[in-house]
Amino acid sequence: MLELGLFYTAATISLVSTILAVTRYNAAHALIYLIISLLASAIIFFLVGAPFAAVLEVVIYAGAIMVLFVFVIMMLNLGSSGDVSEHVLLKPGMWVFPSALSLVLFVEIVYVLQSSEHILKGAVIGPKAVGIELFGPYVLAVEIASMLLLAGLVGAYHLGRRYLVDARQQR
Amino acid sequence: MTEAVVIPMEHGLLLAGILFLIGLLGVLVRRNIILILMSLEIMLNACGLAFIVAGAHWGIADGQIMFMLILSIAAAEVSVGLGLLLQAHRRFGSLDIDQASRMKG
Numbered sequence: 001m002l003e004l005g006l007f008y009t010a011a012t013i014s015l016v017s018t019i020l021a022v023t024r025y026n027a028a029h030a031l032i033y034l035i036i037s038l039l040a041s042a043i044i045f046f047l048v049g050a051p052f053a054a055v056l057e058v059v060i061y062a063g064a065i066m067v068l069f070v071f072v073i074m075m076l077n078l079g080s081s082g083d084v085s086e087h088v089l090l091k092p093g094m095w096v097f098p099s100a101l102s103l104v105l106f107v108e109i110v111y112v113l114q115s116s117e118h119i120l121k122g123a124v125i126g127p128k129a130v131g132i133e134l135f136g137p138y139v140l141a142v143e144i145a146s147m148l149l150l151a152g153l154v155g156a157y158h159l160g161r162r163y164l165v166d167a168r169q170q171r
Numbered sequence: 172m173t174e175a176v177v178i179p180m181e182h183g184l185l186l187a188g189i190l191f192l193i194g195l196l197g198v199l200v201r202r203n204i205i206l207i208l209m210s211l212e213i214m215l216n217a218c219g220l221a222f223i224v225a226g227a228h229w230g231i232a233d234g235q236i237m238f239m240l241i242l243s244i245a246a247a248e249v250s251v252g253l254g255l256l257l258q259a260h261r262r263f264g265s266l267d268i269d270q271a272s273r274m275k276g
Contacts, residue, residue, distance in 0.1 A: 007178045011186045018190055018213055022197035027205045034209050037190075041220055044186075048178055048227040053219075053235045060242055061216065065249050072253050073205065076260055123230045133232040134239070141236070145243040152247025159254030 006108055007047050013101050014040035027073050031066060032098045038062040039105050046112065052127040183224030190217035204256045204266045208249065215245045 014037050021033035038061050045054035134142060190213060197210030219238040226234015256266070263270040 004178065007182075011182070014186065015189060015193075018193050021213070022193055022201070022206070022210060024206075027203065027209075030206060030209060034212065037213070038216060041216055044183070044220065045223050048183065048224055050223050050227055050235050050238075053223050053238050056239065056242060057216075057219075060246070061212075065212065065246060068249055068253055069205065069209065072256060075257075076266070123227075125227070125230070125232050125235065129232045130235045130239075134236055138236050141240055145240055148247050149243055152250045155247075156250035156254045159251070159258055 003047060006112065007044065009104065009108060010040045010043040010047065013037075013104060014044070017098075017101055029094060031069055031073065032095075035062050035066050036098055036101050036105070038066070039102065043105055043109055043112075046109070049124040051124065052130050178224075180224055180228040183228075184221055187217045187221035187224065190214075190220065202267050202269055204259060204268050207268065208252045208256070211248065211252075212245060215241055215248075 017033040017037040017040065021030045021037060024030035024033065038057060042054040042057040042062070045051075045057055194210045194213030194217060197213065198207055201207055201210060219241045222234040222237040222241070224234075226232065226237070259268075259271060260266060
């Protein structure tokens with residue numbers, strides 16, 4: 001029953017933070033709630049027995065991809081009103097509720113890790129099984145994903161470079 | 172009560188469906204390009220959640236592999252989308268997608 005309670009807590013946090021992320025006016029606040037939603041998803045992955053996917057969710061989704069969003073938001077906010085907007089961003093009402101949500105998630109993951117043996121009763125599929133599958137029958141999919149990432153790299157480089165050149169000409 | 176209590180697959184899939192719907196509503200309703208990209212991320216993450224829950228229910232690793240493929244798709248999509256966002260911000264001066272609602276020609 002305890003595992004179910006942890007699952008429903010994480011699911012509730014995921015739903016609440018996702019709804020709040022979609023309905024925020026400020027993009028930075030939406031980003032904070034989106035990161036909390038992704039962390040809750042990672043805990044759900046861990047609870048259903050996919051620890052490698054949980055790690056990937058935190059490292060790549062909540063780490064790398066959200067940092068891209070942060071870069072773009074900070075890049076577009078570079079105006080004279082930067083201090084004012086930062087003052088608005090750091091109001092207590094804006095970070096208390098996200099902090100409470102992530103504190104609940106933190107307590108949950110600490111509890112799960114401390115008593116991992118008798119909570120995770122389902123079959124855990126570790127990184128070894130995933131890796132054997134990934135480079136066995138799915139090696140063609142890995143190649144396709146690498147080509148997709150290469151296409152994304154070339155596209156992003158092209159778009160970003162023309163932006164920089166035009167900005168330099170405008171100055 | 173010593174038998175294993177596992178998370179029901181239906182509830183996980185229901186959660187994934189609700190998250191996908193929230194993301195879809197965000198794409199349809201929001202007019203800020205950054206928020207639209209975030210809603211697309213929510214939808215992709217919901218797809219990954221569905222794959223993981225189903226794969227865990229059947230006890231196979233294929234769900235996690237599909238999640239990794241979704242992850243690479245999300246990374247490529249976000250990089251190109253943010254490049255387009257910078258272009259749109261330079262060209263229209265704002266992040267409102269309604270300003271780009273008309274084709275040239």
